[in-house]
Amino acid sequence: MITRTRGAVAVGVLAAALTACATVHPQQPPRPAPSASPAVRAAPTLAPGPAGLTPVFHHGPRDGGRTVALTFDADMTAGQGARAAAGEHFDHPQLLAALRELKVPSTVFMTGRWAEEYPDQARSLGRDPLFEVANHSYSHYAFTGGCYGLPTVPADGMRADVERAYAVFRKVGVRDPMPYFRFPGGCYDRQALKALVPAGVTAVQWDVVGGDAFATDADAVARQVLDGVRPGSVVVLHCTRSAAPTTERAVRTIVPELRRQGYRFVKVSELIGAAGGRD
Numbered sequence: 001m002i003t004r005t006r007g008a009v010a011v012g013v014l015a016a017a018l019t020a021c022a023t024v025h026p027q028q029p030p031r032p033a034p035s036a037s038p039a040v041r042a043a044p045t046l047a048p049g050p051a052g053l054t055p056v057f058h059h060g061p062r063d064g065g066r067t068v069a070l071t072f073d074a075d076m077t078a079g080q081g082a083r084a085a086a087g088e089h090f091d092h093p094q095l096l097a098a099l100r101e102l103k104v105p106s107t108v109f110m111t112g113r114w115a116e117e118y119p120d121q122a123r124s125l126g127r128d129p130l131f132e133v134a135n136h137s138y139s140h141y142a143f144t145g146g147c148y149g150l151p152t153v154p155a156d157g158m159r160a161d162v163e164r165a166y167a168v169f170r171k172v173g174v175r176d177p178m179p180y181f182r183f184p185g186g187c188y189d190r191q192a193l194k195a196l197v198p199a200g201v202t203a204v205q206w207d208v209v210g211g212d213a214f215a216t217d218a219d220a221v222a223r224q225v226l227d228g229v230r231p232g233s234v235v236v237l238h239c240t241r242s243a244a245p246t247t248e249r250a251v252r253t254i255v256p257e258l259r260r261q262g263y264r265f266v267k268v269s270e271l272i273g274a275a276g277g278r279d
């Protein structure tokens with residue numbers, strides 16, 4: 001569980017960070033786009049949104065069959081290194097082992113800070129075809145003000161924060177990280193979408209909140225996911241054991257039940273490809 005001895009402020013920031021990741025925000029409808037160009041066909045992206053802003057993806061087609069994407073945010077906020085050194089687990093090897101055992105294609109939205117702390121796991125994820133690694137910022141700071149008390153990245157530092165995470169991924173040996181970005185806390189506004197245009201990413205939100213942050217009841221997490229999933233859903237969960245300790249157990253319930261219902265697990269790229277292939 002969370003170390004409570006390092007001060008209310010530090011605990012509060014982590015709580016905010018994780019809670020923020022599991023909170024739905026006002027969303028805009030996804031914007032269908034033409035087919036990806038041949039150059040990016042291997043990693044489908046959406047066309048720019050209104051006024052050339054970074055496109056935002058929430059879920060795949062509802063009528064495209066029973067597909068669902070489990071996504072796992074590997075959170076670690078800049079400044080938490082001392083806590084990791086003291087033994088707090090921001091990683092979750094048991095969860096990753098379960099996903100491999102159950103053969104669940106998954107998308108991991110990884111912070112650069114997490115990849116720095118756990119380079120072997122990051123490399124392993126980044127070279128395993130079962131997974132795709134996408135970007136959850138370097139710092140896990142917020143990209144808008146008023147995002148659950150997270151420190152805020154200034155607008156002129158947003159692109160650099162995203163690109164710093166990609167630089168860490170390359171350094172530790174992640175192959176072909178995806179051009180997808182999840183805003184810390186899911187918090188974004190027009191300014192943030194504008195600032196990230198040069199980074200060339202598609203922003204990926206979700207339509208199902210797993211509710212695993214600070215959960216203590218794996219069955220409740222599983223129920224929440226199972227109640228929320230529809231065809232094309234994107235589910236947000238976490239790959240951070242200290243703050244989301246029940247996720248592995250929840251996944252062991254969620255996966256067989258959704259398969260029993262006829263769902264096929266896919267990576268986010270497949271859902272974006274399905275959405276982008278429509279007019």
Ligand SMILES: [Zn+2]
Binds near residue numbers: 017018073136184
């Ligand atoms: Zn997060």
